[in-house]
Amino acid sequence: MYVANLSLHDFRSYPELVLTLDPGVTAFVGNNGQGKTNIVEAVAYLGTFSSHRVASDTALVRHGTGGAVIRAKAVRDTRETLVELEIVAGRANRARLNRAPVSRTRDVLGIVRSVVFAPEDLELVKGDPQARRRFLDELLVLLAPRLAGVRSEYDKILRQRGALLKSAGVARRRGATPDLSTLDVWDGHLAAAGAQLVAARIDLVQRLRPHVARSYEEVSAGQGEARLSYRSALLAQDGDGEASLEEEGAMTDVSALAERLVTAMGELRSAEVDRGVSLVGPHRDDLVLTLGGLPAKGYASHGESWSFALALRLASYAVLSDDDDGAGPVLILDDVFAELDVRRRDRLATMVAGAEQVLLTAAVPEDVPAHLDGARFTVAGGEVTRE
Known part of the structure; x- marks a missing residue:
């Protein structure tokens, strides 16, 4: 399974962001505080309705707005599924599946699976x-x-x-x-x-x-x-x-x-x-x-x-x-390589290189292991640019 498209509206630091993603490795590179982790956090949130960074959903909604929207197109085999999740500060989330509202928000859980x-x-x-x-x-x-x-x-x-x-x-x-x-x-x-x-x-x-x-x-x-x-x-x-x-x-x-x-x-x-x-x-x-x-x-x-x-x-x-019959989830590596010594960094990179989709963040290009070469986006000042 992989995420082919991701769009964010008033999520964290992004008033609006639309990205086209490919299978394989995609790296988001930029200095701390530029918003690269916000991107992969949104993908991960769709799987469990929880963030690996904060306990409250309030922090996920851009300051001064009433709610945030995460929209992702997931591809499993050749089947495409559009998942939309609206995060409303202080209220229950609302969800849509292939643009149709669902009666229970948890009905969209498990469509986008990830490991962070x-x-x-x-x-x-x-x-x-x-x-x-x-x-x-x-x-x-x-x-x-x-x-x-x-x-x-x-x-x-x-x-x-x-x-x-x-x-x-x-x-x-x-x-x-x-x-x-x-x-x-x-x-x-x-x-x-x-x-x-x-x-x-x-x-x-x-x-x-x-x-x-x-x-x-x-x-x-x-x-x-x-x-x-x-x-x-x-x-x-x-x-x-x-x-x-x-x-x-x-x-x-x-x-x-x-x-x-x-x-x-x-x-x-x-x-x-x-x-x-x-x-x-x-x-x-x-x-x-x-x-x-x-x-x-x-x-x-x-x-x-x-x-x-x-x-x-x-x-x-x-x-x-x-x-899932061997269909692995999206692997998200959020600034983890900077925390590891060279030996563990190389071993981890080798072990995950074969995943269908890997999304990683790094502060500098040198933190992206050679085993994980692929598409690269530069994140700076709220702008996300594909190299």
Whole structure:
């Protein structure tokens, strides 16, 4: 799959931008702050409705305007599909497919698939669990767009249940008996949505695992063994929470998992009321990264951390390609080569050179590896010029 045309209206720094893109490698070269990352960010946003740079959509809308539009023509085999997404600050996005409005915005998810490599990826290894949960969930949305709705529903239920727990905690501290009459209902709703997310994440971890091991070996030239495992708050009371292979298998049964979540919430109810938060569910889980048997976070060197982050993205590309009969997603390399040493730069460039479409950004021409020679655009002062 590749993006043949891209147009932006009031997206980030661009009042208007129209580009024709080709399969193969396309590089956007320009000094920092000129808008090159804004271009590839728009392509990536179409896949998951989220940015690898900011948490809020408000920053994506050009200052002083009411909304932004991203329009892209995706080509899969010989079939062309036009996707349009309108981002309205403070309101739900609106979408069109082949110029016709869709009833649900998430119906356009998965049409433009991409994998983004960026300097922020180091947080996957060195950062908090939230970054790794987001990594799993965004990949899940690309693989199964319906999970975007499950994820949104889970977040909404979690907020509502949290508000109830907080009010109950306040009542308890004042010496009153808290009203928990509706909590059982919220427990069931949270468990139903949460079980779907946990089961899907564990299935994804199992699919990623061999690709991560192989990609890390290639990027690092065989210097260490990279492994993934899933840590669940469901298991934390009996051990460190890290699921064994046998436990992983048991946690892919959605119905049984929902029952386990309801039971765990009941056992933790008093503690949840005291703290005013939900203590079990996918929002408390983590993707555990180990290197040579030791946690990558805290033990891996800077170079090893980069190799692990690259392995996670390369594994994502492999899983998406397997899911789509070998039709790989668009590969986006956002200013990543400037962060890598020469050896990792060359290995990464060699590994991704065969992708159907690679979009990369670089501050200077020298940051574009020779393996990735192709079309080139210069980005300066808001102007994008093809060389």
